Structures are given as C-alpha cells and as structure tokens.
Amino acid sequence: MISKILVAVDGSSHAEKAFEYASYMAKKCGSKLLIAHVLEEFVGVGHSILKELEQRDIELLQKYKSRAKESAASISIDVIESRGNDVAEEILRIADKQKVDTIVVGDRGIKASKEFLMGSVSYKVTHYAKCPVIIVR
Amino acid sequence: MISKILVAVDGSSHAEKAFEYASYMAKKCGSKLLIAHVLEEFVGVGHSILKELEQRDIELLQKYKSRAKESAASISIDVIESRGNDVAEEILRIADKQKVDTIVVGDRGIKASKEFLMGSVSYKVTHYAKCPVIIVR
Numbered sequence: 001m002i003s004k005i006l007v008a009v010d011g012s013s014h015a016e017k018a019f020e021y022a023s024y025m026a027k028k029c030g031s032k033l034l035i036a037h038v039l040e041e042f043v044g045v046g047h048s049i050l051k052e053l054e055q056r057d058i059e060l061l062q063k064y065k066s067r068a069k070e071s072a073a074s075i076s077i078d079v080i081e082s083r084g085n086d087v088a089e090e091i092l093r094i095a096d097k098q099k100v101d102t103i104v105v106g107d108r109g110i111k112a113s114k115e116f117l118m119g120s121v122s123y124k125v126t127h128y129a130k131c132p133v134i135i136v137r
Numbered sequence: 138m139i140s141k142i143l144v145a146v147d148g149s150s151h152a153e154k155a156f157e158y159a160s161y162m163a164k165k166c167g168s169k170l171l172i173a174h175v176l177e178e179f180v181g182v183g184h185s186i187l188k189e190l191e192q193r194d195i196e197l198l199q200k201y202k203s204r205a206k207e208s209a210a211s212i213s214i215d216v217i218e219s220r221g222n223d224v225a226e227e228i229l230r231i232a233d234k235q236k237v238d239t240i241v242v243g244d245r246g247i248k249a250s251k252e253f254l255m256g257s258v259s260y261k262v263t264h265y266a267k268c269p270v271i272i273v274r
Contacts, residue, residue, distance in 0.1 A: 028166045136269045
C-alpha cells in the first residue's frame with residue numbers, strides 16, 4: 001500500500017513535473033497527497049522579505065492544492081509550508097514526521113558535457129530518505 | 138500516464154522490495170510491467186558457468202512473472218534477461234530501448250556510521266536515467 005505521498009514543490013518546472021507525477025500516482029493508488037514547500041532561509045534576509053516570500057509560497061501551495069483537487073477530487077490533500085536553511089534536510093524531516101510512504105522530488109540537475117549532474121536537493125533526499133524516493137526529470 | 142514500468146531484479150531482498158513496489162504501481166496505474174535481470178559478466182568466468190547462471194536467472198524471472206500475474210491478472214508483463222559488465226548501464230540501455238516511463242530499482246546501500254551510502258547500481262541509474270527513477274529501500 002502506498003497510502004501517503006509527499007511531493008516537494010518550489011515553483012520550478014522540475015517541481016511541476018514532480019507534482020504531476022505525484023498527483024497522478026496519488027489518484028491511481030488512492031493515496032493521501034502532501035504538497036510541501038520549504039522556504040530556504042538565507043542569513044541576512046530581513047523579516048519583511050521573508051514574510052513576503054512566505055505569502056507567495058502559501059499562494060503557490062494553494063494553487064497546487066486546487067489543481068490536485070481538480071484532477072483527483074476523491075483524494076485527501078494537505079499542504080505544508082516550512083522553513084529551513086537546508087531544503088533537503090527539511091523535506092526528510094517532514095517525510096519522517098508525516099510517516100510518508102514515498103517522497104517525490106523534481107531534479108534540477110544539469111547536463112555537463114556527456115555527464116548528467118543531479119541537483120543537490122534531489123541528490124541528498126535520494127541518499128538519506130528512509131522510504132522510497134521518486135526522482136522526476 | 139505511466140504506461141510502462143521497468144523493474145530490475147537480482148534475487149536480493151532489495152530487489153524484492155523494488156519488485157513489490159513496481160508491481161503494485163503497475164496494477165494501480167494499469168501499466169505494462171517489464172521485469173529485467175542483468176547477468177553481470179566477469180572476465181574469466183567460463184561459458185558453462187555463465188550458462189548455468191543464465192538458467193538460474195531465467196527461472197528467477199519466470200518466478201517473478203508468475204507472482205506479478207497472480208497479484209495483477211489484468212496487466213501485461215514481460216521479462217528481459219540480459220548480460221553486461223556494467224549492470225546500471227545495461228538497465229539504462231533497456232529503459233531507453235523499451236521507452237519506459239519509470240525505472241524502479243532496489244537500493245543495496247549500506248549504513249556507514251551516521252551516513253547512508255547508496256549502492257553503485259542505484260546510484261548510477263538515478264544519475265543517468267532520462268525518465269523518472271524510483272529508489273526503493
């Protein structure tokens with residue numbers, strides 16, 4: 001049983017693909033879908049800017065929630081807005097806390113000559129997650 | 138649409154988990170399931186031993202095919218027996234040739250002190266696949 005799927009979104013095209021994959025899977029498997037966003041905290045960023053970014057991210061999550069609901073009205077959907085200076089660690093922490101069965105992340109990797117280099121967040125989540133991880137690219 | 142899922146098996150407990158995940162997904166998503174095994178070729182291994190190993194692997198694949206068929210009678214299942222000196226490269230080659238939507242691999246990783254080290258096959262498949270990859274552990 002895949003009863004709880006966590007997908008991490010950040011407004012990028014990679015995350016968009018991960019969201020589409022995760023919501024399709026949740027629909028087909030009848031899983032609960034958790035859509036999470038982690039606001040990366042940088043040293044020196046003022047409180048008012050952080051508040052503004054947070055508001056933008058809450059709107060992003062609500063947009064994703066509406067889309068997931070539209071495509072799969074029957075599934076249960078939750079959004080999680082979080083903050084941290086290490087996005088991957090925060091995703092792993094949420095996955096543990098929420099006891100999810102699968103984590104879905106988009107890969108921001110780049111093609112460098114013949115080699116493909118994975119993005120740092122997907123790399124770290126893949127390496128340290130205790131549950132299955134889906135890397136979408 | 139996830140219409141074709143490739144799962145790599147090798148008789149290990151990690152591959153067993155990957156198989157269970159992949160067959161569950163195929164059942165739920167109505168995907169075709171390809172079960173592949175790559176016989177790792179070592180220099181100096183004689184022809185008769187290779188033949189014996191190949192026979193054992195064909196039996197392993199047939200066993201998996203029967204199990205997948207039992208749990209999801211409606212889905213289409215195929216097995217692929219292959220050889221190569223680089224298992225990950227061979228899995229990637231099969232994925233390309235068969236135009237699969239998702240690759241599922243078990244992770245033979247080990248926990249070294251506080252760090253988790255991914256197995257070399259799952260590591261390479263994750264890095265170089267052109268489609269989504271599911272790492273099951």
